[in-house]
Amino acid sequence: MKILVSEVGPRDGLQNVAATMPTAAKKAWIDALVAAGCREIEVGSFVPATLIPQLADTAEIVRHALTHAGLTVAVLVPNRRGAADALAAGAHKLTLPLSVSETHSLANLRKTHPQVIEEARAIAAMIADMPVARRPHFEGSLSTVFGCTLEGAIADSTIQRLAGQLMAAGCDEVGLSDTTGYATPNEVRRLVRLVRAEAGDAAVSGLHLHNTRGLGLANVVAGLDVGITTFDASMGGLGGCPFAPGASGNIVTEDLVFMLEAMGYDTGISIERLAAARDVLAAALPGEPLYGFVADAGLPKGFRPGVASAAA
């Protein structure tokens, strides 16, 4: 069975490191990720350069990424203005975050819930005005859905209402994002079902998980249990959320791919070539710590990717 590992390092990773990676290095890293078999990469975010200078070259990066046939070029957009830039650049997938914690939403996007829903509606209208063949996939992402460092747990009724409003506004999909690293395996199962009950089964297929408290891969297993088919991850575990104090650490792409392949899933990604892409990343961000257990421990003896380990 195929599982899509969506690499978010060039966006979620790079926006959280102090250094700005040169544009040429970003292109080389994306090329190496594609060479490893990555089929979807979130390459940047259309936010004002004054806010996140590390991603100021997103339009150029999108254009470069589009030269890779078969790659889904994803970007984050905080509002309709960013979405207009993303559409102009030709991105295949737009993700609009909506923090179910309104406190976090105000801190992160400086918008109330109704204001974010209004942005979603405006973006969907822009997409609807495009020729069908060029319309990108539009995801509304429920961030802080497993709890917020500012508000704590968020009411189920709020989560369901916002999921329904995103779909009604014209999103193709609702993602669940553990911005703060609060998710647990049973909450993953429960909230995926909760959101599906509102948004429809087909509209909920992706999870963005963090490894803040070491539960990232355990939460992936819970997601697999309920039929999730897309998992975000960041090479070397780069990234996190700068507006959620204490939260850090995307799940590590290399470890996720290893686990999935060892479980017999087909990610389409070569672990060896992923290691080569990690070398490209390490060279481009000297001094920046990269995480990952598989990078340290190596592969098991006799490991065969995509084949569930079983005795000979």
Added chain:
Amino acid sequence: MKILVSEVGPRDGLQNVAATMPTAAKKAWIDALVAAGCREIEVGSFVPATLIPQLADTAEIVRHALTHAGLTVAVLVPNRRGAADALAAGAHKLTLPLSVSETHSLANLRKTHPQVIEEARAIAAMIADMPVARRPHFEGSLSTVFGCTLEGAIADSTIQRLAGQLMAAGCDEVGLSDTTGYATPNEVRRLVRLVRAEAGDAAVSGLHLHNTRGLGLANVVAGLDVGITTFDASMGGLGGCPFAPGASGNIVTEDLVFMLEAMGYDTGISIERLAAARDVLAAALPGEPLYGFVADAGLPKGFRPGVASAAA
């Protein structure tokens, strides 16, 4: 639901650090673990002091641990001679490792499979000679059961045969041990079922998992799925197996307890007091790296142990 977290740091952890922790410090650490709510601790191993000098004081440590009412005092025994010492000291639980990889068995215990089974039989006979009230629990632990760094995957038929032979020899229980960090969630589910089919459902309730490739807690979730109720873990992730090259890292007690409590399980362990015990450990092993995500990230806002997180 109650889950038993069996702390193996004083045995599996300490045998793998270069320094020998002073006996008084071991006692203080065990006292702190008990104060945190640990109900079972593997306090040492009855092996020749020439082989593992770090555990030379195991008899004295057992006697100290026995002063804690309600604590299950567990020890590792490599053979009947170690078991005799364990029985003389009054340990409540004896674990005899049997590596399903015969190559690893020869390297680790210097015994073939039939020789280990013969030891199990001799130990069971010694236990049967004791008054019923004083008989310890006797576990045969299938080590390298998820694969061996020397042999790779081990045949299912070998695993089943050895599980059956351990039970026939007189073990009360057969444990599964991921000595090498090769386990994956679906292999955990599959092998627990495989061994139960041979040894009986009631005889398979415990897993010893490592976090070598970051899958430790994901494998715990898989174990919970198939009704496992005892998980070994080591404070700070100390330990591993010195005879399995490249293998290292028990799952971290603090992270395991956090995950279980956040999922609504009752471990009986206080996370705050566990942190205090970690301080005792850190002071007793200066310079030794201690691992753990929860120790770094802290607890989620509004976290309530033993209550599955759910929105207010």
